[in-house]
Amino acid sequence: MNAQRRAWLVGIIAIAVSAVVFLVPFAFVILQAAKSPAEASNLTFTWPSTWQFGQNFIDTLAYGDHVILRALLNSTVLTFGSVTLMVIMSAMAGFVLARRHSRWGAVVNFFVLAGLIVPPAVVPTIWVLQGLKIFGTMPGLILVETTFGLPFCIMLFRAFVNNIPRELDEAAILDGAGPVRLFTHVVLPLLRPVIVTVIVVQSVFVFNDFAFPLYFLPGNDNVTAQLALYTFSGQALSFYNLLFMAILVVTIPPLVGYIFFNRHIIGGMTDGAVKG
Amino acid sequence: MTTSKPVHRVKPAAPTQRSPRTWSTYPLWFFVPVLVLFVVFFAVPTFSSFYFSLTRWSLFDSTFIGFGNFVQFFKNPQLYTSFIHTLIYAAVTSGSKIVLGFLLALLLTSPVIGKGYLRAVVFFPVLLSTIGVGILFKSLLDPFHGIVNAALGVLHLPQPGWFTDPALALLTVAGVDIWKGVGIATLIFMAGIVAIPGEYFEAARIDGATPAQQVRLITMPLARNATVTVIILSLIGGLRSFDIIWATTGGGPGFTSDVLASVIYKQYQAGFYGLSTAGNVVLFTLVTVLMVPLSYLLNRKQVEV
Numbered sequence: 001m002n003a004q005r006r007a008w009l010v011g012i013i014a015i016a017v018s019a020v021v022f023l024v025p026f027a028f029v030i031l032q033a034a035k036s037p038a039e040a041s042n043l044t045f046t047w048p049s050t051w052q053f054g055q056n057f058i059d060t061l062a063y064g065d066h067v068i069l070r071a072l073l074n075s076t077v078l079t080f081g082s083v084t085l086m087v088i089m090s091a092m093a094g095f096v097l098a099r100r101h102s103r104w105g106a107v108v109n110f111f112v113l114a115g116l117i118v119p120p121a122v123v124p125t126i127w128v129l130q131g132l133k134i135f136g137t138m139p140g141l142i143l144v145e146t147t148f149g150l151p152f153c154i155m156l157f158r159a160f161v162n163n164i165p166r167e168l169d170e171a172a173i174l175d176g177a178g179p180v181r182l183f184t185h186v187v188l189p190l191l192r193p194v195i196v197t198v199i200v201v202q203s204v205f206v207f208n209d210f211a212f213p214l215y216f217l218p219g220n221d222n223v224t225a226q227l228a229l230y231t232f233s234g235q236a237l238s239f240y241n242l243l244f245m246a247i248l249v250v251t252i253p254p255l256v257g258y259i260f261f262n263r264h265i266i267g268g269m270t271d272g273a274v275k276g
Numbered sequence: 277m278t279t280s281k282p283v284h285r286v287k288p289a290a291p292t293q294r295s296p297r298t299w300s301t302y303p304l305w306f307f308v309p310v311l312v313l314f315v316v317f318f319a320v321p322t323f324s325s326f327y328f329s330l331t332r333w334s335l336f337d338s339t340f341i342g343f344g345n346f347v348q349f350f351k352n353p354q355l356y357t358s359f360i361h362t363l364i365y366a367a368v369t370s371g372s373k374i375v376l377g378f379l380l381a382l383l384l385t386s387p388v389i390g391k392g393y394l395r396a397v398v399f400f401p402v403l404l405s406t407i408g409v410g411i412l413f414k415s416l417l418d419p420f421h422g423i424v425n426a427a428l429g430v431l432h433l434p435q436p437g438w439f440t441d442p443a444l445a446l447l448t449v450a451g452v453d454i455w456k457g458v459g460i461a462t463l464i465f466m467a468g469i470v471a472i473p474g475e476y477f478e479a480a481r482i483d484g485a486t487p488a489q490q491v492r493l494i495t496m497p498l499a500r501n502a503t504v505t506v507i508i509l510s511l512i513g514g515l516r517s518f519d520i521i522w523a524t525t526g527g528g529p530g531f532t533s534d535v536l537a538s539v540i541y542k543q544y545q546a547g548f549y550g551l552s553t554a555g556n557v558v559l560f561t562l563v564t565v566l567m568v569p570l571s572y573l574l575n576r577k578q579v580e581v
Contacts, residue, residue: 007387010388011388011389014390022397022398025412028416042421043416043422045423045426088309095306096304119563120318121322121557122321122556123549123552123553124321128321143316143317146313147316147317148318173301210518215541226406226519229408230407230522233407244411244412250408254403
C-alpha cells in the first residue's frame with residue numbers, strides 16, 4: 001500500500017513539473033499558431049480570441065511565394081537521397097567489416113571513429129565541392145550529409161551483423177549464392193530492424209540539420225526547411241502567428257516518422273548504445 | 277567487447293582463414309563507396325585545412341602567411357573568448373545532461389504513475405527542429421513580453437534579460453540545449469538500467485540496502501557503459517554546438533555567447549576563409565585532444581552485466 005502511495009505521489013509531482021517545463025512550451029507554439037497577427041505579437045500565454053488555425057496554415061504555406069512549401073519539398077529530397085545512400089553504403093560496409101578482418105577494414109574503422117569525433121572542416125569542404133563543380137547543388141549537399149551520417153550507421157550495422165550466425169552465410173554459399181546474392185537475399189532481410197532504426201534516426205537528423213545546408217546549399221531556389229524557418233524568423237516580425245505555424249509545419253514530418261517507428265528506434269538504438 | 281560504442285578500442289583482429297572462399301564471400305569492393313566518400317568529403321578537407329589555416333585565402337588563391345591566422349585568433353579577445361565559451365558550454369551542457377538524464381532515468385524505471393506519458397514528453401524535444409526551439413525560447417524568454425519573466429514578476433522575483441544579458445546569454449543557450457537534448461541521455465541511461473538483472477536489487481534489499489545505497493552501489497557501477505556513452509556523445513555535441521546558438525543569440529550580445537563553431541561561420545561570412553579555417557583547426561584539435569584520451573580512459577574498464 002505504502003509503495004503504491006509513493007508511486008502516485010512521485011508520479012504526480014513529476015507530471016506537474018513536466019507540465020510546466022515541457023507542456024507549456026508545446027502548448028505555447030500551438031496557441032500562437034492559432035492567433036491573429038496582432039494577438040500573437042504580444043507573446044502572451046492566452047487562449048486566442050479568434051481561433052484561426054486553418055487560415056494561418058494556408059497563409060504560412062502561401063507566404064513569400066510558397067517558400068515554406070518549396071523548402072519542405074527540398075528537405076524531403078535531401079533527406080530521402082542522403083538516407084538512401086547511407087543505408088545502402090553502410091549496410092555493405094558494416095556487413096564486410098563484421099565478417100572479415102582486413103587492412104582495409106581497419107582503414108574503414110579508423111574513418112568511422114574519426115568521423116564520429118572530428119568536426120567537419122567546412123570551408124575546405126566548400127573548396128572540394130567547388131572543385132567537383134557541385135557546390136550549391138542538391139547532389140553536393142546529399143553527398144556531404146551522407147558522408148557524415150555514415151559512421152553512426154556503419155557502427156549499428158556492424159554490431160548487428162555480428163549477431164547473425166555465420167552458418168547462414170555458409171549455407172547460402174553452399175547453395176550456390178554469390179557474395180552479392182548472399183548480401184541482398186540473406187543478410188539484408190535479416191537487417192530490417194536496424195535499417196528501420198537507421199532510416200528514422202538519420203531522417204530526423206538530416207531533416208532537422210541546419211549547419212550543412214547553411215554552408216553548402218546557399219541560394220533561394222533550393223532552400224531547405226530549417227533555413228527557410230531561420231530566414232522567416234528574421235522577416236516575420238509582424239507575423240508571429242505564421243512563424244509559429246511554420247515551426248509546427250516543419251515539425252510534422254519528423255514527428256510522423258517517429259510515431260510510426262517509435263518502438264523500433266528505441267530497441268535499435270539501445271542495443272547499439274548499451275550492450276557491450 | 278564493445279562493437280557498438282561510439283568510441284572503442286578496435287578488437288585485435290581474429291586470425292582469419294585466408295581461404296579463397298573468404299576472399300570471394302565478403303568482397304572488399306563493398307568498402308569502395310564508403311571509402312570514396314570518406315576520402316573526398318572528410319579526409320581531403322580535413323588535411324587540406326591544416327594548409328589553408330596557414331594562408332590568406334579567397335577560395336581561388338591562397339597566400340602562405342605562416343601562423344598569422346592563429347596569432348590573430350589568440351590575440352583578438354573577440355576570437356579567443358569563443359574558445360573559453362566553447363569549453364564552458366560543453367562542460368555545462370554535458371554535465372547537466374549526465375546528472376539530469378540519470379535522475380530522470382531512475383525516475384522512469386521506478387514504479388511511478390504516468391510513465392509512458394513522461395517518457396514521451398521528455399523525449400519529444402529531441403525530435404523538434406533546433407531552429408524552431410530557438411525561436412520558441414526567444415519568445416518565452418523575451419525580457420519584456422515573455423511568459424517566463426511574466427511568471428517571475430508575479431512571484432516578485434528578479435526578471436533577467438536572459439538572451440540579452442551578456443552575463444547570462446551563454447548559460448541561457450546552454451539551458452535551452454539541455455531542455456532539448458536531455459531526452460537522449462535519459463533514453464541511453466534507461467536502457468542501461470533496464471539491462472541490470474533484477475536479482476541484484478533483490479539481493480541488496482534482502483541484505484538491507486536502502487534505495488539510495490542500491491543506486492550508489494548497484495545501479496551506478498552497472499550502468500557505467502551507458503554513462504560512458506552519454507559522456508562522450510554529449511561532450512562531442514557540446515563542443516561542436518552551433519545551430520541552437522545561431523538560432524537564439526547569434527553569438528551576442530556583443531561576443532558574449534560566441535563559440536568556436538559560430539566564429540568559424542562568422543569569419544566565413546566575412547570572407548576571411550583562412551581565419552575561419554584556422555578556427556576550424558582549433559576546434560578539431562580541441563575535440564581530438566579532449567576526446568581521444570578521455571574515451572580511451574573511460575573504455576578501459578568495461579562492465580559486463
